[in-house]
Amino acid sequence: MNADGRTRLNQTSEWTALAKHREELGDVQLRELFAADSGRGTAYTLRVGDLYVDYSKHLVTDDTLRLLRELAAATDVFGLRDAMFRGEKINTTENRAVLHTALRAPRDAVIEVDGENVVPGVHAVLDKMADFANRVRSGEWTGHTGKRIRNVVNVGIGGSDLGPAMAYEVLRAFTDRSLTVRFVSNVDGADLHEAIRDLDPAETLFVIASKTFTTIETVTNATSARGWLLDALGGGEAAVAKHFVALSTNAEKVAEFGIDTANMFEFWDWVGGRYSYDSAIGLALMIAIGPDNFREMLDGFRIVDEHFRTAPAESNVPLLLGLLGIWYGNFHDAQSHAVLPYSHYLSKFTAYLQQLDMESNGKYVGRDGREVEWQTGPVVWGTPGTNGQHAYYQLIHQGTKLIPADFIGFARPVGELGDRLKAQHDLLMANFFAQTQALAFGKTPEEVRAEGVPEELVPHKTFKGNHPTTTILAPELTPSVLGQLVALYEHKVFVQGAVWNIDSFDQWGVELGKILAKRVEPALTEGAEVEGLDASTKALVGTYRELRGR
Numbered sequence: 001m002n003a004d005g006r007t008r009l010n011q012t013s014e015w016t017a018l019a020k021h022r023e024e025l026g027d028v029q030l031r032e033l034f035a036a037d038s039g040r041g042t043a044y045t046l047r048v049g050d051l052y053v054d055y056s057k058h059l060v061t062d063d064t065l066r067l068l069r070e071l072a073a074a075t076d077v078f079g080l081r082d083a084m085f086r087g088e089k090i091n092t093t094e095n096r097a098v099l100h101t102a103l104r105a106p107r108d109a110v111i112e113v114d115g116e117n118v119v120p121g122v123h124a125v126l127d128k129m130a131d132f133a134n135r136v137r138s139g140e141w142t143g144h145t146g147k148r149i150r151n152v153v154n155v156g157i158g159g160s161d162l163g164p165a166m167a168y169e170v171l172r173a174f175t176d177r178s179l180t181v182r183f184v185s186n187v188d189g190a191d192l193h194e195a196i197r198d199l200d201p202a203e204t205l206f207v208i209a210s211k212t213f214t215t216i217e218t219v220t221n222a223t224s225a226r227g228w229l230l231d232a233l234g235g236g237e238a239a240v241a242k243h244f245v246a247l248s249t250n251a252e253k254v255a256e257f258g259i260d261t262a263n264m265f266e267f268w269d270w271v272g273g274r275y276s277y278d279s280a281i282g283l284a285l286m287i288a289i290g291p292d293n294f295r296e297m298l299d300g301f302r303i304v305d306e307h308f309r310t311a312p313a314e315s316n317v318p319l320l321l322g323l324l325g326i327w328y329g330n331f332h333d334a335q336s337h338a339v340l341p342y343s344h345y346l347s348k349f350t351a352y353l354q355q356l357d358m359e360s361n362g363k364y365v366g367r368d369g370r371e372v373e374w375q376t377g378p379v380v381w382g383t384p385g386t387n388g389q390h391a392y393y394q395l396i397h398q399g400t401k402l403i404p405a406d407f408i409g410f411a412r413p414v415g416e417l418g419d420r421l422k423a424q425h426d427l428l429m430a431n432f433f434a435q436t437q438a439l440a441f442g443k444t445p446e447e448v449r450a451e452g453v454p455e456e457l458v459p460h461k462t463f464k465g466n467h468p469t470t471t472i473l474a475p476e477l478t479p480s481v482l483g484q485l486v487a488l489y490e491h492k493v494f495v496q497g498a499v500w501n502i503d504s505f506d507q508w509g510v511e512l513g514k515i516l517a518k519r520v521e522p523a524l525t526e527g528a529e530v531e532g533l534d535a536s537t538k539a540l541v542g543t544y545r546e547l548r549g550r
């Protein structure tokens with residue numbers, strides 16, 4: 001029994017039933033499942049918004065899905081979901097509400113935190129962002145010397161970088177191509193250097209994105225950026241006011257840094273960093289794509305929010321995807337989950353999902369403060385197809401590990417590609433369909449022999465198949481579709497955290513490294529004796545200083 005009165009997850013009858021079912025299924029083959037049910041390819045599909053989701057190539061039967069849904073019911077996933085949407089403080093270790101869904105709520109919605117409706121504030125900030133974005137885009141907002149802003153540099157890290165950087169890449173076809181938009185995150189000075197070395201300071205706007213405004217990487221880069229700008233333009237505070245804006249929850253620290261709080265775009269502690277790019281954190285993106293496209297993206301988020309909030313368990317796509325992950329992670333010992341987009345524009349999508357998923361569900365302590373006795377979040381990884389096919393797909397096809405994967409593809413290419421390049425889209429998508437087919441059904445030794453392959457090569461050319469995949473197909477990669485995809489994964493992660501009984505909204509695991517870095521720094525710079533350094537780190541620091549010539 002848990003301290004919160006819940007039965008330990010792995011002792012519930014629903015969990016035990018799934019374990020037994022897993023044993024009974026043994027090494028059930030997708031070939032068999034498809035042979036037994038000619039309608040499987042259409043029956044095991046769902047739609048949400050513009051997304052067509054095919055889960056037929058999973059190692060599941062109707063019984064598996066029913067048992068998984070029973071587990072979700074037993075762990076009250078929908079109860080926690082409703083508490084989240086209501087604004088209850090379900091992030092218990094930080095005593096915070098979890099309301100990224102309020103960021104895309106309609107103007108007339110009422111969502112209360114501590115008795116206050118947060119929706120008017122959300123829209124006031126969106127309106128302020130839109131006004132500012134329009135002024136930058138039109139040239140009305142000028143720099144200190146009166147020149148038009150042509151470059152926007154977002155300085156942030158983690159959720160204050162990955163979301164807007166990913167979405168900017170995804171929506172490039174919708175951006176104002178006359179603007180140069182860059183993202184700086186790494187405290188390695190090379191990142192900032194490469195981002196600004198060819199820019200004219202007089203035409204450059206820095207967007208300093210930090211929820212806390214205390215993150216050392218961001219504050220350091222922002223300070224260097226300010227130095228670079230003032231060295232070139234002079235002008236002190238007046239220049240900073242024209243070239244620096246802040247996206248933050250912390251007005252005090254923003255002011256302390258020297259940014260006028262009139263140039264601050266606010267968000268709130270009930271928005272987690274990794275759930276924040278549809279808040280003020282999306283300002284650089286909004287400048288790039290314009291307020292209308294940004295709002296279209298928010299509408300896309302909302303479609304999936306509403307679906308997650310209201311669709312019954314049988315047709316609830318985030319619930320399904322979350323439960324499939326649990327099926328593999330907890331009952332097949334899968335350690336990782338690949339996300340493989342067949343769109344070049346989604347090149348940063350999986351990196352974004354890494355933070356969303358791994359910072360949310362990479363936890364070994366449950367909401368009750370006890371260590372869990374079951375696997376939690378997977379390692380999330382992947383890059384766009386078809387590049388991955390020529391790199392690591394070998395291991396997915398013929399390696400020894402089970403790697404469930406999501407394939408994301410689009411019916412129509414997006415952007416001004418021109419006819420010749422547009423024609424390449426069918427080849428891209430032929431690969432997309434071929435891969436999930438090969439992964440699921442493989443190639444038997446008989447099929448290999450029938451091709452006249454010499455006997456000694458038959459085992460090498462055999463594909464066992466049975467590698468599970470979800471296919472997500474959408475008409476086109478629009479702002480709305482991007483919003484739908486992100487919300488889908490946000491809620492999938494939520495479902496899994498709810499079942500595993502972990503707090504998906506804190507991130508204590510990143511703290512220790514930050515504290516130690518602060519402690520070690522004086523040893524590197526001043527050769528200070530730092531207490532508590534272990535023998536290995538001490539020797540490494542010594543070697544570093546020697547190599548650094550100190």
Ligand code: F6P
Nearest residue numbers: 157158159160210211212215273
């Ligand atoms: O890595 C820890 C973390 O707190 C993330 O959750 C967050 O997205 C990132 O640092 C950046 O934080 P901030 O926006 O406060 O600078």
